Amino acid sequence: MTQSRTxxxxxxxxxxxxxxxxxxxxxxxxxxxxxxxxLVSTIQQSWPALSNxxxxxxxxxxxxxxxxxxxxxxAFMFGTVVVSLIAVLFAVPVSIGIALFLTELAHRRVKAxxxxxxxxxxxxxxxxxxxxxxxxxxxWTKPLYEWLHDTLGGIPVIGALFGSVTGLxxxxxxxxxxxxxxxxxxxxxxxxxxxxxxxxxxxxxxxGATKWEMIRGAVLPHSFGxxxxxxxxxxxxxxxxxxxxxxxxxAAIQVTPNLFAPGYTIPAAIVNLFGESSGEFTAALIGMxxxxxxxxxxxxxxxxxxxxxxxxxxxxxxx
Amino acid sequence: xxxxxxAVATNGHAAVTRASLRRGALPLRRRAMDILSKVLxxxxxxxxxxxxxxxxxxxxxxxxxxxxxDFLTEDIVASPRRTGGGMGxxxxxxxxxxxIASLIAIPLGLLGAIYLxxxxxxxxxxxxxxxxxxxxxxxxxxxxALFIYIAVVLTMREKTGxxxxxxxxxxxxxxxxxxxxxxxxxxxxxLRQASAALGSRRWKTTLSVVLPAAISxxxxxxMLAIARAAGETTPIVVCAGIAYGISWDPMVEQTALPAQIxxxxxxxxxxxxERAWGAALTLMIIVLVFTIAARVVASRFAIKxx
Amino acid sequence: xxxxxxxxxxxxxPTMPTASAKPVMQLENVSVFYGGYEAVRGTTxxxxxxxITAMIGPSGCGKxxxxxxxxxxxxxxxxxxxxxxxxxxxxxLYAPDVDPIQVRRRIGMVFQKPNPFxxxxxxxxxxxxxxxxxxxxxxxxxxKALRDAALWDEVKDKLKSSGLSLSGGxxxxxxxxxAIAVEPEVILMDEPCxxxxxxxxxxIEDLMHELSRKFTIVIVTHNMQQAARVSHxxxxxxxxxxxxxxxxxxxxxxxxxxxxxxxPSDKRTEDYxxxxxx
Numbered sequence: 001m002t003q004s005r006t007x008x009x010x011x012x013x014x015x016x017x018x019x020x021x022x023x024x025x026x027x028x029x030x031x032x033x034x035x036x037x038x039l040v041s042t043i044q045q046s047w048p049a050l051s052n053x054x055x056x057x058x059x060x061x062x063x064x065x066x067x068x069x070x071x072x073x074x075a076f077m078f079g080t081v082v083v084s085l086i087a088v089l090f091a092v093p094v095s096i097g098i099a100l101f102l103t104e105l106a107h108r109r110v111k112a113x114x115x116x117x118x119x120x121x122x123x124x125x126x127x128x129x130x131x132x133x134x135x136x137x138x139x140w141t142k143p144l145y146e147w148l149h150d151t152l153g154g155i156p157v158i159g160a161l162f163g164s165v166t167g168l169x170x171x172x173x174x175x176x177x178x179x180x181x182x183x184x185x186x187x188x189x190x191x192x193x194x195x196x197x198x199x200x201x202x203x204x205x206x207x208g209a210t211k212w213e214m215i216r217g218a219v220l221p222h223s224f225g226x227x228x229x230x231x232x233x234x235x236x237x238x239x240x241x242x243x244x245x246x247x248x249x250x251a252a253i254q255v256t257p258n259l260f261a262p263g264y265t266i267p268a269a270i271v272n273l274f275g276e277s278s279g280e281f282t283a284a285l286i287g288m289x290x291x292x293x294x295x296x297x298x299x300x301x302x303x304x305x306x307x308x309x310x311x312x313x314x315x316x317x318x319x
Numbered sequence: 320x321x322x323x324x325x326a327v328a329t330n331g332h333a334a335v336t337r338a339s340l341r342r343g344a345l346p347l348r349r350r351a352m353d354i355l356s357k358v359l360x361x362x363x364x365x366x367x368x369x370x371x372x373x374x375x376x377x378x379x380x381x382x383x384x385x386x387x388x389d390f391l392t393e394d395i396v397a398s399p400r401r402t403g404g405g406m407g408x409x410x411x412x413x414x415x416x417x418x419i420a421s422l423i424a425i426p427l428g429l430l431g432a433i434y435l436x437x438x439x440x441x442x443x444x445x446x447x448x449x450x451x452x453x454x455x456x457x458x459x460x461x462x463x464a465l466f467i468y469i470a471v472v473l474t475m476r477e478k479t480g481x482x483x484x485x486x487x488x489x490x491x492x493x494x495x496x497x498x499x500x501x502x503x504x505x506x507x508x509x510l511r512q513a514s515a516a517l518g519s520r521r522w523k524t525t526l527s528v529v530l531p532a533a534i535s536x537x538x539x540x541x542m543l544a545i546a547r548a549a550g551e552t553t554p555i556v557v558c559a560g561i562a563y564g565i566s567w568d569p570m571v572e573q574t575a576l577p578a579q580i581x582x583x584x585x586x587x588x589x590x591x592x593e594r595a596w597g598a599a600l601t602l603m604i605i606v607l608v609f610t611i612a613a614r615v616v617a618s619r620f621a622i623k624x625x
Numbered sequence: 626x627x628x629x630x631x632x633x634x635x636x637x638x639p640t641m642p643t644a645s646a647k648p649v650m651q652l653e654n655v656s657v658f659y660g661g662y663e664a665v666r667g668t669t670x671x672x673x674x675x676x677i678t679a680m681i682g683p684s685g686c687g688k689x690x691x692x693x694x695x696x697x698x699x700x701x702x703x704x705x706x707x708x709x710x711x712x713x714x715x716x717x718l719y720a721p722d723v724d725p726i727q728v729r730r731r732i733g734m735v736f737q738k739p740n741p742f743x744x745x746x747x748x749x750x751x752x753x754x755x756x757x758x759x760x761x762x763x764x765x766x767x768x769k770a771l772r773d774a775a776l777w778d779e780v781k782d783k784l785k786s787s788g789l790s791l792s793g794g795x796x797x798x799x800x801x802x803x804a805i806a807v808e809p810e811v812i813l814m815d816e817p818c819x820x821x822x823x824x825x826x827x828x829i830e831d832l833m834h835e836l837s838r839k840f841t842i843v844i845v846t847h848n849m850q851q852a853a854r855v856s857h858x859x860x861x862x863x864x865x866x867x868x869x870x871x872x873x874x875x876x877x878x879x880x881x882x883x884x885x886x887x888x889p890s891d892k893r894t895e896d897y898x899x900x901x902x903x
Contacts, residue, residue, distance in 0.1 A: 013520045020522035024434035038466040097363025123610040125550025127577045199740035207753040208730025212356035240459025243552040267461040289465040300457035342724040
């Protein structure tokens with residue numbers, strides 16, 4: 001009798017168990033709560049700007065003059081896209097190269113050192129990159145840009161990309177960003193390469209493949225989906241990067257094909273202008289934040305779907 | 320050699336000779352591609368490492384002259400044109416704001432991780448939280464800063480150090496959550512079962528067996544998260560306001576090193592830019608100490624696992 | 626050679642080897658080390674042209690290790706080292722100026738688990754041709770390899786579909802087609818049927834007989850009946866503990882398959898084959 005009672009007893013331990021579970025669930029759900037709260041509160045605050053978006057040309061106009069109530073964010077969106085694309089364009093091949101170096105080329109000791117260095121690169125604060133970009137890097141790149149302008153500027157169509165050079169510009173911002181997103185793309189790509197089945201690599205070796213042929217035949221086909229996902233995550237990071245870009249982009253509100261001209265991005269505009277804004281101006285800046293939020297969320301979600309799908313396919317292939 | 324020649328295979332196989340097995344037998348194009356690919360991989364590595372070295376070099380070169388005890392403790396000069404003064408309020412602000420953010424994000428992230436790995440596992444809610452946490456990692460810090468500005472600064476009607484802490488905490492939370500979950504995942508199930516077989520409750524097993532087993536891995540992940548948070552600029556600029564004297568009160572306006580770097584870097588005065596480099600060196604030291612400490616803790620963990 | 630055979634295991638009627646077959650490869654006192662550990666000790670045996678040589682023995686006896694040393698696949702394992710001499714047409718495979726890539730191109734390999742690339746059936750077979758710089762008549766060569774692998778009729782209408790869409794047995798024959806497309810001289814097979822059902826296994830065994838007209842085959846198998854059915858020569862390996870209580874794989878006996886399965890000269894071979902061991 002006593003035995004069975006102790007077994008069914010609702011003792012303190014059991015209550016503790018429930019309480020602890022509840023605590024943990026609450027913490028987990030906090031993530032969902034915060035995300036939802038961000039969306040709701042930012043949309044709410046930016047409603048004055050967003051509700052009339054169509055009529056005011058919020059998304060479609062490059063006209064931006066808070067003094068007269070003109071809030072067209074097209075130039076900022078343009079700058080964000082251009083700078084992120086430059087960053088991804090340069091960062092992706094480099095990251096894939098590093099990931100291949102780590103998975104296929106490096107010996108164990110070298111690998112540990114390289115991984116630490118890439119971790120260090122990831123932990124350099126973005127404002128420090130911005131400072132370095134503004135006072136060191138941009139002065140180095142100027143002669144190079146000028147040479148490119150002189151050589152390629154005359155070519156029809158493509159030449160428009162290499163217009164006259166200003167000290168701070170899209171290109172510099174994109175290159176700094178590229179360095180900053182290399183660690184994340186590298187680490188995801190590396191994980192993807194690590195999951196390539198050894199059997200596939202051996203099959204290539206056994207046919208007399210060189211290392212490069214093995215990589216092309218066995219590693220890359222398996223990794224395509226994962227790499228696409230990694231690139232998208234890198235793109236998301238690049239779009240949201242704020243202070244480094246704010247310091248080196250040149251703060252000019254314009255849409256131009258010239259990569260050597262100054263521009264502006266959404267996050268840079270928010271951080272530079274937020275302090276001096278009020279009323280409708282603030283609403284417009286928060287509205288830009290909503291646009292950025294939605295864009296980055298969409299890209300992140302899509303990237304995750306792509307990565308996961310690639311993972312599942314890989315596992316299916318192994319089984 | 321002669322016996323080998325006679326052993327040439329029939330059925331159209333190419334004859335095996337000494338030369339045919341040598342490295343030189345690999346056609347030039349294939350060998351060139353192979354070497355080229357290896358060279359390109361090594362160059363990619365350099366492309367990433369060289370900027371890292373250059374950034375560290377310049378931060379030390381331009382900041383070291385300024386770094387002193389006075390620089391770390393003195394108040395910030397009111398006029399950015401003037402030389403002198405220090406980064407005392409920014410150092411204090413960085414420690415205070417990041418500290419409070421850690422106090423909020425670490426317990427929350429850890430409990431969330433326990434939910435994901437010990438309770439939720441693969442149920443719908445856990446999977447959803449995992450996806451959303453990954454999405455949240457990708458939320459730009461400027462968006463997080465705006466959110467806290469709306470939710471906290473507008474309600475309290477003033478910028479405070481606490482508001483910046485909350486924004487940093489929101490940025491840290493998903494990172495702590497996911498990295499801790501990965502570490503909990505590494506704890507073998509046998510440990511849980513052994514504890515359960517002794518009649519231990521789930522929460523007790525988790526706190527007394529699972530968590531201690533994973534603690535160094537979790538610590539390492541948490542320290543990396545702190546290092547990243549200490550370098551975040553936008554939450555400070557948007558939510559913390561500005562301060563010129565040292566204060567340890569989170570309910571008043573504060574400043575921090577990243578914000579000081581950002582603000583001073585953009586000013587056209589040489590003394591301000593110099594202070595920016597000094598602050599950058601200070602910040603880099605703080606961040607590097609945490610990053611390296613995280614590595615050390617992590618490698619200890621790896622040894623224990625072996 | 627024509628004496629009546631009484632197999633030690635029922636149903637196993639060994640194939641007679643071609644007496645005149647020359648050795649294509651020769652192992653002389655070959656030992657394989659992983660780090661400091663000697664996994665296989667002192668193996669001496671020939672691999673004869675157009676014959677099927679089987680390696681059998683209990684697990685951990687080093688048969689796969691020896692097989693992988695024949696085309697330098699062991700090079701890919703950090704710390705692996707081969708002592709002794711493995712010659713291929715008289716050439717030392719481990720001579721310093723020998724390129725493992727050239728070795729593997731001439732000595733192909735088929736693995737335990739079918740491992741087609743995540744590419745189309747056609748591209749799987751064409752892969753080896755392309756990397757080896759063969760550009761002419763790729764479709765013809767692919768078809769020939771698929772025919773030789775007895776897979777053509779089953780896949781000729783879906784060459785563009787993924788190699789992974791095939792059944793396990795078909796995948797393994799695709800891997801064989803991929804290996805023979807580059808026309809190696811020797812094909813190493815590492816338990817090629819262990820992941821397959823009996824029908825698929827039967828097809829591969831039939832195929833091996835066909836292939837042995839063109840190629841020299843070395844097969845590792847844990848299935849004694851299979852060794853008895855398909856091979857001309859059999860090498861029996863076992864694991865032994867030496868004076869220092871360290872386990873090493875050793876070659877116990879190498880002989881005509883008929884002899885091994887009817888009248889083995891070593892007691893350990895007989896014990897293993899009759900099931901008194903392992």
